[in-house]
Amino acid sequence: MFSNSTKYAIRTIEYLLFNKEGGKNTVGALAKELDIPQPYLSKIMQQLSKSKLISSTKGRGGGFYLSEENMKRPLIDIVICIEGKNVFRECVLGLPECSDDNPCMLHEHFKKFRDSLRQSVCKDGIKFLLSTSQSQKP
Amino acid sequence: MFSNSTKYAIRTIEYLLFNKEGGKNTVGALAKELDIPQPYLSKIMQQLSKSKLISSTKGRGGGFYLSEENMKRPLIDIVICIEGKNVFRECVLGLPECSDDNPCMLHEHFKKFRDSLRQSVCKDGIKFLLSTSQSQKP
DNA sequence: GGATAAAAGGATATAAATATCCTAATTAAA
């Protein structure tokens, strides 16, 4: 469904949410903790950073973290940042003529998923997870 | 979101639904009509056929079509047939420990989408499309 | 039975996603 890159991106942001007290997180630490190839994650973090979905400071003692602004971004932006502009704008089956008035077979199914990602922001991750689960890492 | 192969598979099955009076459809005709590379579609049809999601007859005058049995298959089976066994069984973010009790960030969002594909069968495509739209090809 | 039209299947080429490597820029600490 999602590309590896997108999965890595969401998982990393999810991790940063839980560790916001921890301050800066280096790519090395994140890659180890999340079991993601380090240089590859590095590229993804660069991309997310350019799109202002995460924040970073360079140099010794630097690393990645989430600002308050970052946390307000909708989840759908993470997917769009990695998979490209049109993933959620165009038809899930790739039909140019697909629309609400002229829907493809999966139009309604997919619309609900897309809208749910559009409506919830990164911050909700904590709220959601804390309300349905005791802890992510027991 | 979906791979090209999956999109092609769903679109082709959707087309077969609308043309079930037409009898057999050759790969050549389908590829032309749906604007899909012919030899590639041929491979996909083979795969769908093996999984009994579509039916075929070989030889002159042969082609592909949907049997009543085929139409009873849930949409999710098409995706699983092409993208592989676990797309919908495993966590959308690839986390091994993700579950209803210990959900990942996208667990609930994705669950609804997955379940909607599980609940509707190919046949519903017609019902759904005819009830929301005049016609797919005006 | 021979010619023709179709799916089935194996082998291979091409493009894209995934992953790695190396160097530069930046910052903090020693």
Next chain:
DNA sequence: TTTAATTAGGATATTTATATCCTTTTATCC
């Protein structure tokens, strides 16, 4: 001010998905 640790960025390798080609099998028509 040198050294170490970090992100940023360019260049390249590897793997997987996408696509094509060619042969074989099966059925129909003449």
